[in-house]
Amino acid sequence: MIEVRELTKRYGSALAVDRLSFTVKPGHVTGFLGPNGAGKSTTMRAVLGLDAPTSGEALINGRHYARSPHPMHEVGALLDAGAVHGGRTAANHLLCLARSNGIGRARVTAVLEQVGLGGVARKRVAGFSLGMKQRLGIAAALLGDPEVLLFDEPVNGLDPEGIRWIRELMRSLADEGRTVLVSSHLMSEMALTAHRVLVVGRGRLIVDTTIEELEQRYRRDVFVRSPDDRELARVLEAEGARVETPPDGGLSVHGLDAPRISELAFGAGILLHQLTPRSASLEDAYLELTDESVEYRAEGAAR
Known part of the structure; x- marks a missing residue:
């Protein structure tokens, strides 16, 4: 388990992380999301003891990472894929790491096969692609x-x-009961990968929730089709809904949920052919949550 408690990190006058607190529990892939400059990488470096907090603390299984007697057996991390000596082969790079933690050569061979690099184990890293x-x-x-x-x-x-x-x-790692924290800017990928998300902006926690809860919180509308769209729109607007007519037909209804729309249509004797609540995508929810935290915005970009 990862625990971040009132973590603050300053670089001179710049505040990178501001009293940030959260917990990452086992059994889930937790997405760590936020705009550039939100403090994600700084927080992960603090968890691993690479950056000393200005105040607060970051713990792994109840203690600081630096106090772990066998850190690679407790924590695995990928922060910078380019931080490798290009003159070493893939196998030798891993073997150096393995020896520092009492890990045998057989495990090196096994993980190279696991990640699909068994065939290039003896090649120098300088010739590797980014992937x-x-x-x-x-x-x-x-x-x-x-x-x-x-x-x-x-x-x-x-x-x-x-x-x-x-x-x-x-x-699969999370399903085995491990704790997995992953940062990404690819919202579509996080929607497929993560069970929970932590969204940060300007060094502060914005939300800690599940993917499903976040998408439902930012529900867009209810899409309705009926043989009598015009009359249905009149009935719904009389109830206070905002009704839009998409170019491809049907109605986009805001301000009423699907059960209430169904009740109103039934009461007015209007047949429904489709009634579909539509939630915002993770990207939509993320952009709305972080709109005020974006540090760099292109000219003409939507707010």
Whole structure:
């Protein structure tokens, strides 16, 4: 389990993380979302002891990461796939890490096969593509068979097959009861991967919830089709709804839920052919939540 308690981190006058608190529990893939500059990477570095908090603390299984006697057996992390000596082979890179934590050569071979790099184990990392380096970084995170895993933008450079693979890997790790925290800017991917999401902006927690709860909270409308759309619109507007007519027909109803629309249509003797509540996508919800926290915005971008 990961616990962040009133974490604050300043770099001179810049406030990167501002009294941030959250808990990441086992058995879930937790998405860590936020605009550029929101404090995600700084928080993950603080969890791993790479940045010292200005105040507050970050704990893994109730203690600071630096106090773990065998850190790779407890925590696996991928923060920067490029942080590898290019002159080493993939196998030698992992073997150096393994020896520091009493891990045998057989485990190195196993994780290279697991991430799909068994065939290039003896090749130098300098010749690897970004996607191959990401796979090597993931292999390093898995090396100690840890119960807690942190991934910072793990799908960067991966092709569609690789993205599906890492998605299934993270979910399978969570299903085994491990704690998985993953940051990403790809909302469509997080909607398929994560069970829960932490959304941060300007170093503060905006929301901590499940994917389903977040999408439902930002429900867009109810789509309705009827042989008598015009009369149905009149009845719904009389009840206070805002009704729009999409170009392809039907009605987009705001301000009334599906059961109430059904009751009103029944009472007016109007037949319904379709009645579909439509929730916002994770991307829609995320953009609305973080609109005031975006640090860099292109000219003409929607607010």
